[in-house]
Amino acid sequence: MPLSEQEMGKSPMRMRDKLVLRVVSMAFIPFILLFALYVQFHGDYGPGGGFQAGVIFAAGVILHGLIFGLRSAERVIPPKVVEIMSALGLLLYVGTGLLCVALGGRFLEYGVLDHHDPVHGQHYGIILVEAGVGIAVASVMLCIYYAVAGRGRR
Amino acid sequence: MIEPLLFVLLLALAVAILKLKDLFAIAMLSGAFSLVSAGLFTLMDAVDVAFTEAAVGAGFTTVLFLGTLAVTANTERQQPFRLGPLLVVLVVGAVLIWAGLDAPLxxxxxxxxxxxxxxxxxxxxxxxxxxxxxxxxxxxxxxxxxxxxxxxxxxxxxxxxxxxxxxxxxxxxxxxxxx
Known part of the structure; x- marks a missing residue:
């Protein structure tokens, strides 16, 4: 059968012993994570934003899981952390909206976040909600990956 | 220039996915399908969508398919030919194409x-x-x-x-x- 356990990274020894895969993925993963951060923070200027950045970040961790084993990926980012972070991401988004209300604006009216210049307030608001989206998306993607890849282990 | 080529590639991949019975190959080809779609989105200047399609469609979904295959079957079960579903697909497809003709260029x-x-x-x-x-x-x-x-x-x-x-x-x- 073409698909066996090591292709999901469940028996780490065999995938990890493939030198080319190990070296290439180790060279790539830092750049994938860095690119995710670039897409996140450069979303105001170029293509991208929270959703794309979150997915790319999760892809980097999943690549680590595929090569070095699910267990190893779970040590890098524990399942408990992604569960909490997925909720925190959404809360950061909603919290930004409520902060605008607290400062006298309407829900998600970022202009009030800076009392000198509403345009700056817009920038702060967008950076905050994009961060919320990025955190939520990356965490949920990893959550689903952990759940599906860990399924055959029981 | 390159768009028609990519559309032909998309069609070929879709037909191959329909014909194949090996689910591992199908999972890989659906990843390739998403990657070609991402290329098309890039050509249409929808770079944000292309990003998402490449990362989610070609990467994440393929991994999820593989994870599902690891705990289920590796080959598709032979289904008997049924007229009803085929008719539904043909009608829905025809309606979609008919609606598409009204869309702006x-x-x-x-x-x-x-x-x-x-x-x-x-x-x-x-x-x-x-x-x-x-x-x-x-x-x-x-x-x-x-x-x-x-x-x-x-x-x-x-x-x-x-x-x-x-x-x-x-x-x-x-x-x-x-x-």
Whole structure:
């Protein structure tokens, strides 16, 4: 059968012993994570934003899981952390909206976040909600990956 | 120039996916399908969509397919030929093509999407939000409620998967037999 356990990274020894895969993925993963951060923070200027950045970040961790084993990926980012972070991401988004209300604006009216210049307030608001989206998306993607890849282990 | 080639490639991949019985090959080809789609989106200047399609469609979904295959079957079961589903597919496909004929042409500047809100966003964003990427300004500010809803949907999907597949709790029991 073409698909066996090591292709999901469940028996780490065999995938990890493939030198080319190990070296290439180790060279790539830092750049994938860095690119995710670039897409996140450069979303105001170029293509991208929270959703794309979150997915790319999760892809980097999943690549680590595929090569070095699910267990190893779970040590890098524990399942408990992604569960909490997925909720925190959404809360950061909603919290930004409520902060605008607290400062006298309407829900998600970022202009009030800076009392000198509403345009700056817009920038702060967008950076905050994009961060919320990025955190939520990356965490949920990893959550689903952990759940599906860990399924055959029981 | 290269678009027709990519569309032919998409069609060929779709036919191959239909014909194949080996689910591992199908999972890989559907990843390739997404990658070709991402190329098409890039050619249409929808780089944000291309990003998402490449990362989710070609990467993440393929991994999920492989994970599912690891715990289920590797080959598709032979299904007897049934007329009903075929008719439904043909009718829905015909309706979609018929509806597509009414859509404005690609890049048509007089299309409704460019003459109402789109034009207003482009006109207002430089002074109100002052961000070079108007897509981000629209998604995060003018359409902030929608994006919040999307984030909530993604969160709900994660919660659903955790509830259905058991998540962490069930796996802690066999912690010792790994590594």
């Amino acid at each position: 690609y890049g048509d500047p007089t299309a409704p999407v460019h003459t109402h809100l789109g034009a207003e966003f482009i006109g207002r964003a430089p002074s109100e939000i002052d961000m070079p990427n108007i897509v981000t300004a629209v998604l995060a500010s003018y359409r902030g409620y929608d994006t919040m809803g999307e984030t909530a949907v993604i969160f709900t999907a994660g919660v659903g998967v955790m509830l259905l597949l058991g998540g962490r709790k069930g796996r802690d029991l066999d912690e010792e037999d790994q590594d």
